[in-house]
Amino acid sequence: MASAQELHRYRRNLADxxxxxxxxxxxxxxxxxxxxxxxxxxxxxxxxxxxxxxxDKLAANGVRVRSHRRSAKTHLLQTLTRIFGxxxxxxxxxxxxxxxRDRYAREPGAETLSAQEHQHAAIVQSIVxxxxxxGQQSKGAQIAGAESWHKGATSGNDLRAAVxxxxxxxVSNFCLIMGVAGAGSANRAIxxxxxxxxxxxxxxxxxxxxxxxxxxxxxxxxxxxxxxDELEHTPDAERHExxxxxxxxxxxxxxxxxxxxxxxxxxxxxxDTLAREELGxxxxxxxxxxxxxxAVSFCLFALGAAFPTAAFLWAHGTAAIVQCVALSTLGLAAxxxxxxxxxxxxxxFSAFRQIAIGLxxxxxxxxxxxxxxxxxx
Numbered sequence: 001m002a003s004a005q006e007l008h009r010y011r012r013n014l015a016d017x018x019x020x021x022x023x024x025x026x027x028x029x030x031x032x033x034x035x036x037x038x039x040x041x042x043x044x045x046x047x048x049x050x051x052x053x054x055x056d057k058l059a060a061n062g063v064r065v066r067s068h069r070r071s072a073k074t075h076l077l078q079t080l081t082r083i084f085g086x087x088x089x090x091x092x093x094x095x096x097x098x099x100x101r102d103r104y105a106r107e108p109g110a111e112t113l114s115a116q117e118h119q120h121a122a123i124v125q126s127i128v129x130x131x132x133x134x135g136q137q138s139k140g141a142q143i144a145g146a147e148s149w150h151k152g153a154t155s156g157n158d159l160r161a162a163v164x165x166x167x168x169x170x171v172s173n174f175c176l177i178m179g180v181a182g183a184g185s186a187n188r189a190i191x192x193x194x195x196x197x198x199x200x201x202x203x204x205x206x207x208x209x210x211x212x213x214x215x216x217x218x219x220x221x222x223x224x225x226x227x228x229d230e231l232e233h234t235p236d237a238e239r240h241e242x243x244x245x246x247x248x249x250x251x252x253x254x255x256x257x258x259x260x261x262x263x264x265x266x267x268x269x270x271x272d273t274l275a276r277e278e279l280g281x282x283x284x285x286x287x288x289x290x291x292x293x294x295a296v297s298f299c300l301f302a303l304g305a306a307f308p309t310a311a312f313l314w315a316h317g318t319a320a321i322v323q324c325v326a327l328s329t330l331g332l333a334a335x336x337x338x339x340x341x342x343x344x345x346x347x348x349f350s351a352f353r354q355i356a357i358g359l360x361x362x363x364x365x366x367x368x369x370x371x372x373x374x375x376x377x
Contacts, residue, residue, distance in 0.1 A: 002057070010054045013050075013103075018068045020047040022078065030082060039123065050116070053110075053113065071347060072337055072347035073347045076338070089159065090127065091128055094124040097117075097124045101118045101120075103117060160342055166335065168201075168301055168304065169202065169302060169306075170331045170332065171361060172201055173197045174307070174328040176197045177193060177308050177309065178362040178369065181369065182367060182373065183373030187317065191312040194309035197305060198309055201305055202297075202298045202301040202302040209296075210291070210293065212293075213289070213293045220281045223281065235264060238264070239264045242263060242264070243257045243260035246260065307327045307328050308324050311323035311326075329355055329358075333354065333355055334351075336350040336351030336352070337350065
């Protein structure tokens with residue numbers, strides 16, 4: 001008879017596998033490429049087979065298994081997939097699979113499941129890498145893309161950047177408004193402060209993003225020009241360097257030299273591969289478009305900042321402050337649910353933590369505003 005702790009683990013494993021199956025079902029339904037659509041369908045079927053293992057373990061211990069209710073995180077991933085397509089959520093799914101690849105490593109009798117989880121992680125990583133390379137590169141360049149899949153899935157995730165941008169606007173303007181309200185300012189002054197904070201913060205974020213991307217692109221161009229010059233004048237040294245890079249990744253020395261020689265036959269392909277492997281640069285993107293990045297940052301910050309400001313457009317006094325707190329709490333909860341896609345915690349925990357921290361910050365600034373208001377007056 002399994003212990004209470006083991007039964008809890010079985011239930012959690014069952015729920016997680018069914019949630020994963022639901023996400024892959026949605027990816028399969030939305031994916032336009034027939035090959036990837038079939039892969040997602042097979043992954044969904046495999047996850048359901050894993051779920052059956054835990055269902056049977058629970059049943060063997062006399063536990064009545066209730067109908068599965070998908071988590072808020074799963075519903076969110078499915079919704080985003082249906083609206084924006086697989087490309088937006090695939091890096092998040094890949095990162096989650098990679099993080100969970102060893103989840104059954106210490107589970108007695110789950111050796112097969114553990115091996116299959118590793119396979120799932122590798123498959124999704126390969127799909128992300130193939131979407132980045134668009135199937136147009138040689139074997140050596142594909143190795144480069146596959147090795148760097150996690151950079152796109154972690155630091156470069158568009159969904160994560162969007163959530164954090166909106167969170168910056170929400171928290172900063174919420175605290176600003178509560179600080180001014182704590183000082184006893186009139187409704188009109190609070191509203192003007194909120195709108196000014198929205199515009200000023202959004203402009204600052206947009207300018208900062210524009211400068212960041214522009215500087216990154218200029219640096220990348222300089223490095224690419226230097227790399228192209230080295231390819232032109234010292235090709236043997238560059239071929240040797242590329243072979244060493246692949247050897248460092250675990251490729252056999254002879255195979256590494258063969259792949260490096262193959263890549264060096266085409267200077268454009270060699271430059272592309274060296275840029276990715278040695279410099280960590282995607283020559284086709286160079287860090288993205290600075291104007292697009294600036295516009296997106298502006299809009300996301302403004303969207304978050306609008307939550308605490310909106311209440312003062314139609315309400316006054318205490319009612320406006322209460323509604324401001326309520327709207328901000330709602331926004332913080334939404335941000336928390338979105339962050340649960342990246343931090344591995346439950347949506348409820350992430351939402352509660354986000355609300356608690358946001359309200360604590362707002363309470364602190366309200367208190368500081370009150371003290372400053374009394375001091376100034």
